[in-house]
Amino acid sequence: MREMTMIQAIHEAMKMALESDDRVMVLGEDVGKNGGVFRATEGLQAHFGPDRVVDTPLAESAIVGAAVGLAVAGMRPIAEIQFLGFIYEAMDQIAGQAARIRFRSGGQYSAPIVIRAPFGGGVRTPELHSDSLEALFLHTPGLKVVMPSNPRDAKGLLLAAVRDPDPVLYLEPLKLYRAFRGEVPEQWYEVPIGRAQVVIPGQDVTVIAWGPTVPVAVRAARSAQEAWGHSCEVIDLRTIAPMDTETLVASVEKTGRVVVVHEAVRSGGVGAEVAARLAESAFLSLAAPMVRVTGYDTPYPPPAIEDAWLPSVDRVVEAIHRVAAF
Amino acid sequence: MEVYRADEPKPLYRVLDEEGSPVGPVPDLAEDRLVGMYRGMVLARTFDERALNLQRQGRIGTYAPFSGQEAAQIGSFAVLEKDDWVFPSYRELAGLIYHGLPMERALLYSMGHPDGAKVPEDSRMFPVQIVIASQLLHAVGAGWACRLKGERSVAVSYFGDGATSEGDFHEALNLASVFSVPVVFFCQNNGWAISVPVSHQMRSATVAQRAVAYGIEGIRVDGNDVLAVYEGMLRAVDRARAGEGPTLVEAVTYRLGPHTTADDPTRYRDEEELKRWREQRDPIVRFRKFLEKRGIWSEEQERTEWERARRMVDEAVVRAESYPKADPSFAFEHVYALMTPDLSNQRDEWRARASRREGMQ
Ligand SMILES: Cc1ncc(C[n+]2csc(CCOP(=O)(O)OP(=O)(O)O)c2C)c(N)n1
Numbered sequence: 310m311r312e313m314t315m316i317q318a319i320h321e322a323m324k325m326a327l328e329s330d331d332r333v334m335v336l337g338e339d340v341g342k343n344g345g346v347f348r349a350t351e352g353l354q355a356h357f358g359p360d361r362v363v364d365t366p367l368a369e370s371a372i373v374g375a376a377v378g379l380a381v382a383g384m385r386p387i388a389e390i391q392f393l394g395f396i397y398e399a400m401d402q403i404a405g406q407a408a409r410i411r412f413r414s415g416g417q418y419s420a421p422i423v424i425r426a427p428f429g430g431g432v433r434t435p436e437l438h439s440d441s442l443e444a445l446f447l448h449t450p451g452l453k454v455v456m457p458s459n460p461r462d463a464k465g466l467l468l469a470a471v472r473d474p475d476p477v478l479y480l481e482p483l484k485l486y487r488a489f490r491g492e493v494p495e496q497w498y499e500v501p502i503g504r505a506q507v508v509i510p511g512q513d514v515t516v517i518a519w520g521p522t523v524p525v526a527v528r529a530a531r532s533a534q535e536a537w538g539h540s541c542e543v544i545d546l547r548t549i550a551p552m553d554t555e556t557l558v559a560s561v562e563k564t565g566r567v568v569v570v571h572e573a574v575r576s577g578g579v580g581a582e583v584a585a586r587l588a589e590s591a592f593l594s595l596a597a598p599m600v601r602v603t604g605y606d607t608p609y610p611p612p613a614i615e616d617a618w619l620p621s622v623d624r625v626v627e628a629i630h631r632v633a634a635f
Numbered sequence: 636m637e638v639y640r641a642d643e644p645k646p647l648y649r650v651l652d653e654e655g656s657p658v659g660p661v662p663d664l665a666e667d668r669l670v671g672m673y674r675g676m677v678l679a680r681t682f683d684e685r686a687l688n689l690q691r692q693g694r695i696g697t698y699a700p701f702s703g704q705e706a707a708q709i710g711s712f713a714v715l716e717k718d719d720w721v722f723p724s725y726r727e728l729a730g731l732i733y734h735g736l737p738m739e740r741a742l743l744y745s746m747g748h749p750d751g752a753k754v755p756e757d758s759r760m761f762p763v764q765i766v767i768a769s770q771l772l773h774a775v776g777a778g779w780a781c782r783l784k785g786e787r788s789v790a791v792s793y794f795g796d797g798a799t800s801e802g803d804f805h806e807a808l809n810l811a812s813v814f815s816v817p818v819v820f821f822c823q824n825n826g827w828a829i830s831v832p833v834s835h836q837m838r839s840a841t842v843a844q845r846a847v848a849y850g851i852e853g854i855r856v857d858g859n860d861v862l863a864v865y866e867g868m869l870r871a872v873d874r875a876r877a878g879e880g881p882t883l884v885e886a887v888t889y890r891l892g893p894h895t896t897a898d899d900p901t902r903y904r905d906e907e908e909l910k911r912w913r914e915q916r917d918p919i920v921r922f923r924k925f926l927e928k929r930g931i932w933s934e935e936q937e938r939t940e941w942e943r944a945r946r947m948v949d950e951a952v953v954r955a956e957s958y959p960k961a962d963p964s965f966a967f968e969h970v971y972a973l974m975t976p977d978l979s980n981q982r983d984e985w986r987a988r989a990s991r992r993e994g995m996q
Binding site: 338339341342343344346364366367368369370371394395397398433434435436437438575576605606607608610611612613614615617618623624 | 696697725746747748749751752765766767797798800801802803828829830831835836837897898902903960961962963965966967970975977978981982985988989992
């Protein structure tokens with residue numbers, strides 16, 4: 310099968326979505342002529358025209374707010390926020406408007422939009438370009454939050470998001486855009502939103518990650534196996550809302566031990582939600598306290614010190630050993 | 636029925652033509668101030684070109700060049716006093732350096748060093764703003780405070796043409812107008828917001844005319860004419876100091892380089908347009924011609940000035956590159972005034988790891 314990078318897979322998904330449905334449109338800052346600052350929309354405007362791939366003025370609230378109106382009136386917008394850190398500008402339109410229009414109108418209206426945004430660290434960006442803010446949106450009922458970690462899922466989840474009847478926030482880990490290639494089917498396929506994937510099966514410890522920390526978790530699992538002989542089951546959450554509790558519980562019932570890895574700051578992070586669910590549903594299976602390996606409770610630090618801040622393979626290996634040896 | 640339409644756009648205010656000859660009243664500035672502004676522009680250009688090089692060599696990280704915009708920046712900063720508040724975006728290094736920001740700090744910022752965001756302690760500059768248009772509201776607040784405290788100081792915010800599309804721009808102008816705040820909104824309209832030309836950013840013919848809708852004064856000056864910028868800014872600052880409220884200043888200029896070192900302008904920008912601005916409208920050339928015609932600048936001085944600037948930039952590079960390495964615990968120390976128990980635990984954990992890592996190396 311063909312291999313491609315995550316950014317190519319995302320590009321291909323948007324192209325297929327635009328081809329398959331006249332109502333689909335792409336809008337955002339620099340997505341047209343420039344093809345997006347990461348080239349996610351490269352060539353799409355030339356192919357589909359400026360009405361379907363739209364360079365908007367520099368206004369995030371306008372982009373998302375207009376997308377809500379477009380969607381309500383029958384279009385299927387894919388809006389881009391250039392970097393997740395700038396989504397605060399559109400917070401009301403996402404959390405206060407798009408996410409609750411179905412509820413507010415008693416099911417009369419809905420906002421089937423996709424909001425794409427790159428995020429995540431380890432790439433030496435200026436301030437606010439690397440922040441992981443998924444927890445803000447897990448806390449927003451009415452919104453789905455998708456975070457792919459490989460090219461195949463990236464395409465399948467984006468196609469599922471475009472067809473989804475509700476607003477979907479689709480978060481793209483910057484570091485993984487071009488980090489590796491993976492097999493991506495040519496045809497239209499959808500990876501269901503709300504289902505986690507067992508990336509590596511194992512017996513002793515469940516390591517739960519999503520987005521940029523999945524490769525970190527995988528490397529850590531391998532080295533924990535080599536160094537200590539711990540057999541780790543690595544689970545890629547893939548979407549954090551809705552969250553696939555079932556897969557997590559099934560794994561923990563087998564292993565009894567849990568490490569959660571995410572880049573976002575620790576307090577109130579998605580890891581806390583994962584731990585709470587496991588405490589509620591699998592408490593008696595737990596053989597050790599759950600451990601979180603996360604960003605620290607500070608703003609994302611400047612590039613010169615970010616490597617020491619991010620959850621590293623070392624930190625995850627240590628955590629695995631700690632819960633395994635408990 | 637009466638309908639409202641935008642005014643016919645006003646002509647650009649200019650003091651000098653492209654050849655450096657006066658076409659309007661020349662501001663009454665002492666010789667050494669004129670020369671000082673020119674030197675500021677030369678130093679800025681030298682710094683900018685060097686920074687771009689350093690980025691290409693991998694010695695600094697992402698950098699947003701400002702070449703072409705020196706007149707807009709130096710001309711406006713020349714009006715400011717030390718006690719005035721300044722809220723810059725990421726593209727105002729020329730002005731900030733002229734206003735006292737040490738060059739090595741600007742370099743450290745692009746190196747990703749935490750100290751790069753620090754400003755001189757006796758200044759009222761803010762660190763550079765990354766989020767488009769947020770700083771306009773901070774300027775409104777600071778200017779408002781100056782008025783409430785009976786200070787003479789004013790607040791200035793710097794931003795690009797793209798920023799005028801953000802809600803924050805409109806909220807800032809409106810709020811400042813309602814409370815008659817001593818604030819100057821200084822827009823460097825450099826033609827582009829990354830790949831989007833100003834004609835696709837807004838349908839009003841000028842940025843300056845937007846002031847009208849908020850009941851404040853708008854000024855539109857040739858941003859590549861340092862004296863026109865100076866005059867425009869002087870009017871705005873004087874009005875603010877005199878209690879006449881906010882002003883929106885639009886300096887029409889051009890970004891000669893890429894948006895940042897991560898950007899490739901050949902994808903969206905016409906070579907001809909760039910050539911025209913580079914060859915015919917360089918703000919430094921124009922001002923030099925003026926100084927020469929005034930008889931206060933010679934070829935000899937010109938040569939020494941560029942050499943001096945190169946030396947100063949070299950020295951700043953050395954200072955930046957020999958600056959002490961970033962301390963990892965920085966991240967924890969500046970989150971709250973008093974570190975929380977959680978954070979101090981996290982810091983200890985981090986320190987232990989950092990020293991283990993060092994030990995391994
Ligand atoms: C709120 C927000 N959205 C998007 C960005 C990404 N971005 C950085 S600079 C820029 C263009 C800014 O253009 P303009 O305001 O004209 O200023 P210039 O860069 O030309 O000086 C964009 C879209 C950002 N920094 N902040």
